Amino acid sequence: MALxxxxxxxxxxxxxxxxxxxxxxxxxxxxxxxxxxAGDVAVxxxxxxxxxxxxxxxxxxPAAVVNASASTTGRYPNLGPQILVDAxxxxxxxxxxxxxxxxxxxxxxxxxxxxxxGDELVATGTVLDAELVAQQMxxxxxxxxxxxxxFATNTMEYIRKERDLLLDGIGIPPxxxxxxxxxxxxxxxxxxxxxxxxxxxPYIREYRPVLIGVDGGADAIIEAGHRPDLIVGDMDSxxxxxxxxxxxxxxxxxxxxRAPGLARVExxxxxxxxxxxxxxxxxxxxxxxxxAGAELxxxxxxxxxxxxxxxxxxxxxxxxxxxxxxxxGKLVDAKGVSRLYRARIPGRLLAxxxxxxxxxxxxxxxxxPAGQVWLQVLAARWDDLWTAVVGIFT
Numbered sequence: 424m425a426l427x428x429x430x431x432x433x434x435x436x437x438x439x440x441x442x443x444x445x446x447x448x449x450x451x452x453x454x455x456x457x458x459x460x461a462g463d464v465a466v467x468x469x470x471x472x473x474x475x476x477x478x479x480x481x482x483x484x485p486a487a488v489v490n491a492s493a494s495t496t497g498r499y500p501n502l503g504p505q506i507l508v509d510a511x512x513x514x515x516x517x518x519x520x521x522x523x524x525x526x527x528x529x530x531x532x533x534x535x536x537x538x539x540x541g542d543e544l545v546a547t548g549t550v551l552d553a554e555l556v557a558q559q560m561x562x563x564x565x566x567x568x569x570x571x572x573x574f575a576t577n578t579m580e581y582i583r584k585e586r587d588l589l590l591d592g593i594g595i596p597p598x599x600x601x602x603x604x605x606x607x608x609x610x611x612x613x614x615x616x617x618x619x620x621x622x623x624x625p626y627i628r629e630y631r632p633v634l635i636g637v638d639g640g641a642d643a644i645i646e647a648g649h650r651p652d653l654i655v656g657d658m659d660s661x662x663x664x665x666x667x668x669x670x671x672x673x674x675x676x677x678x679x680x681r682a683p684g685l686a687r688v689e690x691x692x693x694x695x696x697x698x699x700x701x702x703x704x705x706x707x708x709x710x711x712x713x714x715a716g717a718e719l720x721x722x723x724x725x726x727x728x729x730x731x732x733x734x735x736x737x738x739x740x741x742x743x744x745x746x747x748x749x750x751x752g753k754l755v756d757a758k759g760v761s762r763l764y765r766a767r768i769p770g771r772l773l774a775x776x777x778x779x780x781x782x783x784x785x786x787x788x789x790x791x792p793a794g795q796v797w798l799q800v801l802a803a804r805w806d807d808l809w810t811a812v813v814g815i816f817t
Contacts, residue, residue, distance in 0.1 A: 441534030442513055444486040446525045452476040453660060459483040464531050466522050470496050472503030475613050481506060487513040487533045491522050494551065500563040504556045518548035584678065584701050595714045596696050600653045600671045603716035606632035608723065609708045610640035610651075612660070616724030619757035620647040623723070632721065635712065637704050640724065641665040655711065656704040658684025666691055673697075673711065675704045706746040713750045720750060723757040 448466040449455035453476065459465055461484040469476060470492040480488060494504045494516050507514050515533055522538060522545060525531065532539040538546045549555070608627065610616060620643065626632075627649065636644045638656030642665045645651070651670040654661060658674060666672060666688060672695035676682035680699050688695045698707050705725055712720050747754055789795060 441532045441539075442487045443530065443532045445528050446489075446531045447485075448523060448525055448527050450523065452480070456480060456483055459485055462486050464489060464533065466491070466525060468492050468520075468523055469494070469503075471498060471501045472507075474502035474506060477503035477506035481510045481512065485512060487515065489515045489518050489522050489531075489533065489538055489546075489548070491518055491520050493517045495556075495559040495563055497559070497563045497565075498569075500560045504551055505560070508551055508553055508556050514551040515546075515548045516551050518546040521546050594700065595710055596673070596698050598653070598671060598673065598696055598711060598715060600633060600715070602633050602712055604718050606630050606719045606721065607635055607712040607717040608632040608721045609635045609637060609705070609712065609725070610644050611637045611705055611722070611724035612639040612643050613724035616640070616643050617647075619723045620644070623721070623757060626721075632719075633712075633717070635708050636661070636665065636670070637708050641668075641670065643724070653708075653711075655698075655708040656684070657682075658687050663691060666693065671696070673707065675700065675707045677701075702746065709746050709750050709754065713753060717753065719755060720753045721755050721757055725756070 442464070444462050444464040446466050447455060447459050447463045450468040452467045452469045452472075455465060455467060456476070456479040459480070463483075463485050465480060465483070465485040465488045467488065468491040472490065472494040488507055494507075494514065495501055504514065504516075513533060515536065515538060518538060525540065525545065529540060531545070536547050536550050537544055538548070608623070610620065624647075627634075633653065634644050634649055634651045635653045635655060636642070636651040638654075638658065639660040640656075641651045641654045641661050645665055645668065650668055651665065653673065654666065654670045655673045656675055658666070672688055672693055674682050674685050674688060674695045674697050676685070676697050676699040678699055678701045680697075682697055682699075685695065685697065698711070700707055700710075709720060709722075789798060
C-alpha cells in the first residue's frame with residue numbers, strides 16, 4: 424500500500440526508530456548513483472535490479488535503498504538484490520510509485536516495512552533479507568526457459584537487421600586511431616571492471632594496448648590512471664572531462680541515423696565519427712577494433728554468461744552475443760588475461776641487474792684484506808691471459 428504525500432512549506436526532520444537520511448530520488452538508477460552520497464536514502468524505480476546497478480549503489484554507501492518496483496519480478500534470477508543484502512544495506516522493496524513523488528533531499532525514515540516523511544507514512548513495502556532473496560532466486564530460475572526462448576528470438580531478429588554488418592563489415596566507418604596489429608583493451612563500466620583494470624596494470628604497461636572506453640568506461644580508464652585512445656557510445660554516461668581528454672570519439676547512433684549524443688559532443692567543439700548500428704555500444708566497440716585490424720581484443724566489464732546477458736535487462740543483448748561470435752578468437756576476457764599473463768623482465772633490465780650485482784660483489788671483496796689478495800691474484804691471471812691472446816695475433 425502506498426500513500427500520497429502532502430507538501431509542506433517546512434520539512435520537519437523524521438523522529439523515531441529506523442534508518443534516517445535525505446532522500447535522493449530518480450527513476451534511473453544510473454543517474455541517481457552519480458549524485459548519491461554516503462548516508463542518503465536512495466529512492467529508485469528499478470524492476471529486476473541488475474548487478475552493475477547494485478554495485479554502483481553499494482559503492483555510494485547509502486543508508487538504505489527504497490525501490491518503487493519489485494527488485495526481482497521472477498523473469499530470471501537477477502543478481503542485484505543479493506548484492507545489496509550481502510552489503511548490509513536495508514532494502515524496502517515494491518514500495519509503490521508514491522515514493523517517487525518525495526521531494527529530493529527531504530529527510531525520510533525507514534522503519535521496518537514503512538517509509539516516513541516526518542510524521543507522514545509515505546509507503547509500505549517488503550523488507551528484503553537473505554532468506555527472502557534466496558527464495559525469490561529459486562522461484563526465478565523457473566523462468567529461465569522462457570527468457571532463453573526470447574533471447575533466441577531476439578538473436579534471429581538482430582541477424583536479420585544486421586546481416587551485412589556482422590558478416591561483411593559493411594557500414595563500419597573508418598577511424599584514425601591506429602589499431603592494425605595491436606592489442607585493443609575495451610573497457611565497459613560493468614562487471615568487476617575496477618578489479619580487472621587493476622590486475623591488468625602490468626599487461627597495459629608492457630603491451631600498451633589501444634584503450635577503448637565504452638561510454639562511462641572512458642572515465643573508468645581515467646580513474647585507473649590511463650588515458651583512453653578511443654571513446655565509443657551514445658554519450659549518456661561519459662563525463663565531459665573524458666570526452667575532452669583528446670581521445671577519438673565515435674558516437675553510436677540508431678539504425679535510422681538518429682544520434683541523441685551527437686549534439687552534446689559537438690557542443691564541446693569536437694568532431695566525432697558517427698556509427699549507425701543496432702545493438703549496444705559494446706558491440707560497436709568490438710566491431711570497430713576487429714575491422715581496424717586489432718590483433719587481440721581484451722574485454723573488461725563486458726557480459727560473458729547467459730545470466731549476465733539477461734541481467735542487463737535489454738533485448739538488444741542478443742547482439743552482444745552474436746558480436747562475440749563474429750569477433751571470434753581475437754576476443755579474450757580480462758580475467759583470462761590476468762590468469763595467464765605473467766609480466767616479463769626485459770633483457771636490458773636483467774643485464775643491468777647482473778652488472779649491479781657483480782659490482783657490489785667486487786666492492787665487497789675489495790673491503791677485506793683476503794678479498795684484496797684474491798683480486799690481485801685474479802688481476803695477475805687476467806694479465807697473463809691477455810698477454811697470451813695478444814701474442815697469438817702478433
